[in-house]
Amino acid sequence: MFQQEQSKTELKQLGEFGLINHLTSTIRLQNTSSIKGVGDDAAVIRQHEKDLLVSTDMLLEGIHFDLTYVPLKHLGYKAAVVNFSDIYAMNGKPEQLTVALACSNRFPLEAIEQIYEGLLLACNEYGVDLVGGDTASSKAGLLLSLTIIGAVEPGKAVYRSGAKTGDLIVVSGDLGGAYMGLQLLEREKAVFMETPGAQPDLQGFDYILQRQLRPEARRDVVEFLAENAIQPNAMIDISDGLSSEILHLCTQSNTGCRVFEDKLPIDPTTVNLAREFEIDPTVCALNGGEDYELLFTLPQEHFEKIRNCPLLSIIGYITDTPNEHLLVDKSGNTHHLTAQGWNAFEKK
Amino acid sequence: MFQQEQSKTELKQLGEFGLINHLTSTIRLQNTSSIKGVGDDAAVIRQHEKDLLVSTDMLLEGIHFDLTYVPLKHLGYKAAVVNFSDIYAMNGKPEQLTVALACSNRFPLEAIEQIYEGLLLACNEYGVDLVGGDTASSKAGLLLSLTIIGAVEPGKAVYRSGAKTGDLIVVSGDLGGAYMGLQLLEREKAVFMETPGAQPDLQGFDYILQRQLRPEARRDVVEFLAENAIQPNAMIDISDGLSSEILHLCTQSNTGCRVFEDKLPIDPTTVNLAREFEIDPTVCALNGGEDYELLFTLPQEHFEKIRNCPLLSIIGYITDTPNEHLLVDKSGNTHHLTAQGWNAFEKK
Numbered sequence: 001m002f003q004q005e006q007s008k009t010e011l012k013q014l015g016e017f018g019l020i021n022h023l024t025s026t027i028r029l030q031n032t033s034s035i036k037g038v039g040d041d042a043a044v045i046r047q048h049e050k051d052l053l054v055s056t057d058m059l060l061e062g063i064h065f066d067l068t069y070v071p072l073k074h075l076g077y078k079a080a081v082v083n084f085s086d087i088y089a090m091n092g093k094p095e096q097l098t099v100a101l102a103c104s105n106r107f108p109l110e111a112i113e114q115i116y117e118g119l120l121l122a123c124n125e126y127g128v129d130l131v132g133g134d135t136a137s138s139k140a141g142l143l144l145s146l147t148i149i150g151a152v153e154p155g156k157a158v159y160r161s162g163a164k165t166g167d168l169i170v171v172s173g174d175l176g177g178a179y180m181g182l183q184l185l186e187r188e189k190a191v192f193m194e195t196p197g198a199q200p201d202l203q204g205f206d207y208i209l210q211r212q213l214r215p216e217a218r219r220d221v222v223e224f225l226a227e228n229a230i231q232p233n234a235m236i237d238i239s240d241g242l243s244s245e246i247l248h249l250c251t252q253s254n255t256g257c258r259v260f261e262d263k264l265p266i267d268p269t270t271v272n273l274a275r276e277f278e279i280d281p282t283v284c285a286l287n288g289g290e291d292y293e294l295l296f297t298l299p300q301e302h303f304e305k306i307r308n309c310p311l312l313s314i315i316g317y318i319t320d321t322p323n324e325h326l327l328v329d330k331s332g333n334t335h336h337l338t339a340q341g342w343n344a345f346e347k348k
Numbered sequence: 349m350f351q352q353e354q355s356k357t358e359l360k361q362l363g364e365f366g367l368i369n370h371l372t373s374t375i376r377l378q379n380t381s382s383i384k385g386v387g388d389d390a391a392v393i394r395q396h397e398k399d400l401l402v403s404t405d406m407l408l409e410g411i412h413f414d415l416t417y418v419p420l421k422h423l424g425y426k427a428a429v430v431n432f433s434d435i436y437a438m439n440g441k442p443e444q445l446t447v448a449l450a451c452s453n454r455f456p457l458e459a460i461e462q463i464y465e466g467l468l469l470a471c472n473e474y475g476v477d478l479v480g481g482d483t484a485s486s487k488a489g490l491l492l493s494l495t496i497i498g499a500v501e502p503g504k505a506v507y508r509s510g511a512k513t514g515d516l517i518v519v520s521g522d523l524g525g526a527y528m529g530l531q532l533l534e535r536e537k538a539v540f541m542e543t544p545g546a547q548p549d550l551q552g553f554d555y556i557l558q559r560q561l562r563p564e565a566r567r568d569v570v571e572f573l574a575e576n577a578i579q580p581n582a583m584i585d586i587s588d589g590l591s592s593e594i595l596h597l598c599t600q601s602n603t604g605c606r607v608f609e610d611k612l613p614i615d616p617t618t619v620n621l622a623r624e625f626e627i628d629p630t631v632c633a634l635n636g637g638e639d640y641e642l643l644f645t646l647p648q649e650h651f652e653k654i655r656n657c658p659l660l661s662i663i664g665y666i667t668d669t670p671n672e673h674l675l676v677d678k679s680g681n682t683h684h685l686t687a688q689g690w691n692a693f694e695k696k
Contacts, residue, residue: 035399035505036505036507039508039600040438040507040508040509041403041434041435041437041438041508041583041584041585042401042402042403042434042435042437042438042440042496042498043401043402043403044399044400044401044438044500044505045399045400045401045402046399046400046502047395047400048396048397048502049396051383051392051393051394052392052393052394052395052400052497053390053391053392053393054390054391054392054393054444054446054479054480054495054497055389055390055391055446055480056446056447056448056480056481056482056493056495057448057482058448058450058482058484058493060450060484060485060486060487061487062487063450063484063485063486063487064484086389086390087389087390089389089390090388090389090390090392092390096402098402098403098404098495099404100404100405100406100493102406102408102411102491131402132402132403132404133404134404134405134406134493136406136408136411136412137408137411138408138411138488138491139408139410139411139488139489140486140487140488140489141487141488143450143486143491145404145406145448145482145493147402147404147446147495148390149400149402149497150390152392154394154396157383157384157392159384159388160387160388160389161388235389236389237389252387
């Protein structure tokens with residue numbers, strides 16, 4: 001897991017245009033909205049009956065990922081999926097992706113191929129077309145900047161700002177797993193650094209590792225909502241931790257909230273590993289990032305439709321007091337939720 | 349020019365969301381197609397009667413720009429304009445921009461503000477809305493990744509692949525200036541490095557420096573074509589030098605070309621400075637990059653409409669021999685055009 005054997009073709013043998021051709025020549029466009037993909041000054045998209053959604057994310061080596069334990073194919077897959085998640089968080093469907101990639105000469109062609117393999121695998125699984133991008137040489141490590149374009153029926157886009165007093169607060173999947181996966185990988189990396197050659201002890205943690213290394217975006221949730229004619233009032237995806245996202249949602253909606261600790265969905269594997277690390281599982285769920293679950297609010301009239309949906313948990317409700325964002329703990333005491341999510345400019 | 353005095357506010361004081369708010373709070377959306385800009389999981393664009401054009405470009409410090417002599421505001425301006433140029437090269441109109449920016453802690457808030465000032469100035473001048481983006485911390489210098497979204501009437505997008513035998517080859521503006529501007533800045537940087545405190549000798553070179561530091565995209569050319577009901581058969585913008593771009597265009601169109609040296613538009617300032625540097629001005633025009641002029645081909649029936657247009661020069665014609673891309677020099681001898689444009693992975 002910590003070392004990748006591979007043959008090496010230097011990028012400069014191909015040149016920029018050779019590299020782009022090599023990486024994109026097998027792409028077949030899947031969406032009727034993708035009129036023209038890679039190979040011109042711009043891609044062409046035709047979406048005459050829907051609105052478009054656009055979102056951009058950047059991932060930098062040493063900041064957002066550590067190649068010591070992130071396989072390149074997983075990196076590509078995750079980079080794409082994280083972007084798709086932003087489109088689902090608007091209640092849309094991702095359709096086109098552009099990828100700007102820069103790397104230093106220490107990366108051979110085979111490394112870039114692995115990243116593209118991951119990117120294209122994610123595109124295939126989610127029905128997205130890779131339609132353009134840019135490649136460049138970097139003096140320091142690897143970086144990816146992705147822009148995803150999605151489509152939504154006019155009037156169906158769900159913003160962060162639409163939450164209403166009395167709305168149910170709902171979250172998909174479970175929380176804190178990706179954070180515990182990162183803790184586990186960091187621990188094994190530390191062991192490896194101290195004792196090179198040591199084999200990482202990752203047995204039995206498949207689920208947790210997958211949450212960190214190969215997250216999925218919640219297309220199924222958006223499809224469930226559409227099938228059940230549920231239009232959320234507000235929605236956001238959880239990339240920086242539940243607390244941080246719920247505060248974004250409430251601030252932009254000018255509301256408060258009450259969230260119940262005993263309703264937070266946490267997988268037993270996450271709970272057990274958190275205890276082993278002496279971390280409170282609730283803290284993982286509230287402040288651990290990168291779960292890419294969806295957080296949304298909807299009128300109480302939908303309660304019956306979602307109470308038994310295995311994808312979803314109702315974790316609280318929206319209140320009319322904009323400055324009160326409360327967590328009710330298992331003893332019934334209330335605490336103010338605070339954002340402890342990742343700060344891009346804070347030294348760790 | 350070589351030193352920038354400024355007050356310094358550390359980025360970590362603001363945090364990522366504070367920074368985004370600070371930079372984007374004054375943005376007012378100008379295009380009716382921009383439904384929702386910065387501040388949610390994705391921007392929303394409504395363009396129900398037009399096709400969309402999407403293009404991405406990445407700029408890295410030390411690779412694409414040198415902060416020794418590129419003022420940050422100019423950097424922002426140029427980064428935006430270079431992206432707009434890709435949309436004009438498709439015969440479209442740029443409307444929405446997303447900006448991903450990463451920088452290390454050595455950049456204070458004021459530096460980022462200057463970049464945004466340049467970005468927003470370009471957006472204002474070209475009627476484009478900045479609708480989204482991402483900010484991150486980088487371990488090595490400054491980098492920008494921009495995605496531009498444009499609009500074009502269905503069926504009016506102009507590809508690189510449409511050139512036809514007998515087409516006139518037309519180029520806008522003049523060539524080689526941006527390259528000579530770079531040579532001049534590099535020479536003065538070398539002087540400055542040897543003798544710190546030396547004042548750069550840039551008198552009388554305003555035009556050349558502007559070509560390098562503050563290029564414009566050819567909106568006027570696209571508007572001229574529309575007003576005169578001219579639909580080019582093929583078009584590309586000149587970012588890597590005329591030779592490189594004409595080869596792209598001919599290769600994708602499966603055609604040859606004849607270009608005439610004495611028809612190449614070169615500004616007298618470029619000619620004089622090239623001679624001072626002992627560089628052949630024709631070589632500057634053919635291989636110097638970053639001019640961001642438009643190169644296009646059109647049926648000969650349009651000859652009368654464009655022969656007297658001060659924006660345009662007819663430099664040759666398209667032939668039916670795919671492997672013959674010829675330059676006819678001033679003595680009537682022919683030479684094969686070769687791409688000597690910038691190779692992102694070649695060591696310089």
